[in-house]
Each structure stands twice: as structure tokens, then as C-alpha cells.
Amino acid sequence: MHYAVGISRQLYGLTIATERHEHRMSETWHPLGVTGIISAFNFPVAVWSWNAALALVCGNSTVWKPSEKTTLTALATQALFGRALRRFKTDGGSAPDGLSTVLVGGREIGEALVNNARVPLVSATGSTAMGRAVAPKLARRFARAILELGGNNAAVVTPTADLDLTLRGVAFAAMGTAGQRCTTLRRLFVHESVYDSFVPRLKKVYASVSVGNPLTGNLVGPLIDGLAYEAMQRALGEAEAAGAAITGGDRVTLAGADAAFYVRPALVEIAGQAAPVERETFAPILYVIKYSDFDAVLELHNAVPQGLSSSIFTNDLREAETVGARLRLRDCQRKHRTFGRRNRRRIRRREGDRWRARIRIGCMEGLYAPCHQHDQFRPHAATRPGRQIRCGLIGNRCERPVPVGNSILLATDIEPGDAPALCEGFVA
Numbered sequence: 001m002h003y004a005v006g007i008s009r010q011l012y013g014l015t016i017a018t019e020r021h022e023h024r025m026s027e028t029w030h031p032l033g034v035t036g037i038i039s040a041f042n043f044p045v046a047v048w049s050w051n052a053a054l055a056l057v058c059g060n061s062t063v064w065k066p067s068e069k070t071t072l073t074a075l076a077t078q079a080l081f082g083r084a085l086r087r088f089k090t091d092g093g094s095a096p097d098g099l100s101t102v103l104v105g106g107r108e109i110g111e112a113l114v115n116n117a118r119v120p121l122v123s124a125t126g127s128t129a130m131g132r133a134v135a136p137k138l139a140r141r142f143a144r145a146i147l148e149l150g151g152n153n154a155a156v157v158t159p160t161a162d163l164d165l166t167l168r169g170v171a172f173a174a175m176g177t178a179g180q181r182c183t184t185l186r187r188l189f190v191h192e193s194v195y196d197s198f199v200p201r202l203k204k205v206y207a208s209v210s211v212g213n214p215l216t217g218n219l220v221g222p223l224i225d226g227l228a229y230e231a232m233q234r235a236l237g238e239a240e241a242a243g244a245a246i247t248g249g250d251r252v253t254l255a256g257a258d259a260a261f262y263v264r265p266a267l268v269e270i271a272g273q274a275a276p277v278e279r280e281t282f283a284p285i286l287y288v289i290k291y292s293d294f295d296a297v298l299e300l301h302n303a304v305p306q307g308l309s310s311s312i313f314t315n316d317l318r319e320a321e322t323v324g325a326r327l328r329l330r331d332c333q334r335k336h337r338t339f340g341r342r343n344r345r346r347i348r349r350r351e352g353d354r355w356r357a358r359i360r361i362g363c364m365e366g367l368y369a370p371c372h373q374h375d376q377f378r379p380h381a382a383t384r385p386g387r388q389i390r391c392g393l394i395g396n397r398c399e400r401p402v403p404v405g406n407s408i409l410l411a412t413d414i415e416p417g418d419a420p421a422l423c424e425g426f427v428a
Contacts, residue, residue, distance in 0.1 A: 004053035031059030151308025179284030232283035
């Protein structure tokens with residue numbers, strides 16, 4: 001939200017001098033239209049807010065199709081938005097009706113939103129399979145797509161890693177939110193020199209972690225439903241068939257929550273990247289793989305089709321920089337200790353210009369009065385109020401005098417013959 005508010009004063013475009021004499025072109029930005037938002041169950045409010053805030057700042061309305069598993073959260077969020085909008089209008093603000101709409105339903109509602117020609121942009125968050133279904137449909141009608149899909153995130157533990165720091169980082173990254181977030185740690189590559197000292201410690205953490213209602217202080221809450229539990233058990237069965245050693249993964253029954261699917265997080269020691277390792281399973285499964293060669297483990301990291309967020313635990317700055325350059329992902333975290341304190345650096349590859357996808361570009365073209373002693377676009381003495389100049393536009397020459405203010409801007413989504421008419425109505 002803060003980012004969107006800040007960017008509202010920075011929807012800037014480029015201004016360049018062209019090859020024509022005393023002539024320049026400027027980018028201008030205009031609302032795109034209706035923004036469709038399809039969100040997943042695991043971040044039922046955050047995904048909507050990220051998208052809606054930028055869409056509204058860019059002048060667009062939103063139509064939100066939430067996950068059918070989080071309908072009540074979406075309706076509550078929409079009610080809060082409506083309350084805020086009414087307060088804004090009461091205080092004298094102006095906003096159109098229908099600025100934000102929620103569509104409740106299943107897959108068919110999402111398909112209707114994706115296929116609707118009146119929705120020029122759809123931002124969809126979900127599985128990779130969902131993205132493969134949505135992207136071609138949007139491409140067929142030349143709509144814009146913002147897709148936030150699955151990941152198969154990995155961490156590399158090197159011989160120089162601070163193992164105490166690594167233990168805390170790995171445990172939370174792999175078990176937090178019961179493995180149900182796109183940036184959950186799912187693959188852990190541990191160097192052979194520290195494997196026998198680190199992995200047994202990690203197993204103890206897995207065996208002792210509290211599983212239960214997260215509102216009462218437990219780290220691991222429930223899976224979203226029975227389908228998620230079944231997918232987890234299938235993946236563990238495949239890993240076991242491939243010769244893996246499994247710690248955890250059992251269902252936990254809690255008093256008064258017989259219908260809920262609480263599970264103990266699973267740590268799977270496996271020799272290589274077998275089929276279940278290469279696939280994202282939205283559950284708390286951590287595949288642990290021993291490695292010996294640094295270059296080879298980076299190749300293993302990149303061998304899966306997904307790429308989102310990854311980490312390296314090292315005290316060797318060269319290894320940290322190598323990871324940042326060679327891993328195929330969007331978000332890289334390099335953790336190490338320098339001068340006795342923890343440094344955490346992040347590489348973000350998508351956030352800065354996300355607003356540009358929600359807005360359309362136009363062009364402004366016209367003359368300027370150059371000042372040869374200063375910036376060529378600075379107001380010139382010849383353009384002070386009350387003075388008149390002559391203008392030219394798109395190759396035409398207009399002989400009518402044009403009153404101007406302190407700058408000259410001519411909007412030109414017009415044909416060459418329209419230049420004289422534009423000059424008559426021009427106000428700087």
C-alpha cells in the first residue's frame with residue numbers, strides 16, 4: 001500500500017528531443033481499464049491489496065475473483081473497502097461506483113473473467129498449472145497477464161556456513177505456514193562436510209516443532225483441506241519408493257479438530273532429484289540432498305522447471321556472489337556473517353515497475369521554446385504570459401499566433417490536418 005501511494009506521484013514518462021527543429025516528444029500514461037484479480041487461498045488479502053492498490057493508483061477499477069476456499073475473507077475485505085470509500089466521499093472526495101467488485105464462485109467465474117474482452121489485464125496468482133491454462137487464453141485476445149505461479153525453492157548450505165543461523169533459517173523457511181506459500185523452502189542441498197553434523201540437528205527440530213492452532217502459538221498450522229493432505233502423502237509415497245528416508249509426515253489429530261488436516265512436517269533425505277523433488281507439492285515437505293561440488297549443485301538447483309526464491313548459507317562472499325549471478329530465479333537471499341552480525345541481502349527482480357503493466361502509454365508531441373543558456377525544456381522568456389509565438393505540428397505549419405503560459409505542451413493523437421484547430425484551442 002505504501003509503495004502504491006508513493007508511486008502515485010511518480011507515474012513519469014520520458015521526454016526526448018526529436019530530429020526535428022525545436023521539437024520534442026513525451027510519454028504520457030493513461031488508465032488501462034478494468035483490472036481482473038484472481039487470488040489463491042494462502043494469501044487471501046495480501047495478493048488482492050498488492051494488485052488493487054496499484055490498479056487504483058493508475059486509475060483502474062478492479063474485479064476480484066478470490067479462491068473459493070477463502071470467500072468470507074474476500075467479502076470482509078470488500079466490506080472494509082466499501083466503508084473506507086464511503087468515508088472518503090463523505091469527506092468530500094470523488095470516486096465512481098463499482099470501483100471494486102468481488103465475484104464469488106469456482107473455476108467457471110475465473111474463466112469468465114479471463115475470457116471477457118472488457119478486461120484488458122488479468123493478474124492471477126496460483127499454481128503453475130493454472131498459469132498454463134490462463135496465459136494462452138489472455139494471449140489469444142491480446143490481453144495483458146501478470147502471473148504469480150508456483151516455485152520449487154532451494155537453499156545451499158556450504159562448508160563455511162554458520163550452522164546455528166542456518167538451522168533457524170531452514171526450519172522456519174521449510175515449516176512456516178505449513179509449507180503453503182510460494183516461497184516455502186522445498187529443496188535443501190547440504191555439503192558433505194557438514195551433512196552429518198547439520199542434518200541430525202534439523203531432524204530434532206522437525207520432531208519437536210509444535211503442530212496445532214497457530215492462534216495459540218504453534219508454528220505449524222493445518223493444511224488447507226483433505227486434497228492438500230492427499231497430495232502430500234502421494235509425494236511422500238513416491239519418495240519412499242525412490243529409496244528416500246522420511247522423518248515426519250504423519251497426520252496429527254487434535255481435540256475438537258477431527259475434520260482438520262494437521263500434519264507433522266516431513267524431512268526427506270534422498271539421493272538425487274527424483275520425480276517428486278522436481279515437482280512443487282504445496283505442503284511441508286523438505287527434500288534434503290547431499291552434494292560435494294559447488295558448480296554441480298548450482299546445476300541441480302537450476303534443473304527444475306520452476307524458479308522463484310532461493311538462498312545460500314555461506315561465509316564466502318565469492319560463493320554468495322556466484323549464486324546471485326548463476327541461479328535462475330526472481331528472489332535470491334544470501335545469508336552470511338560479517339563482523340559478528342547477520343547481513344541479509346535481497347535481490348528483487350520484479351517490483352519496481354509493476355505499475356507499468358496496469359497503465360497504457362500515450363505520446364505527447366509538440367514544440368518547445370529552447371533556451372540555449374539553460375536546460376532546453378526550461379521556460380523561456382519568449383513564453384512568458386501575454387507573449388505570442390507561432391507553432392508547428394507533425395510537419396504542418398500553423399500561421400496562427402498561439403497564447404502560451406510558462407511551458408509549451410501540445411497533445412497530438414491527431415492527424416496532420418488537425419494542427420490549426422488544435423492551436424486555436426490550446427491552453428498551456
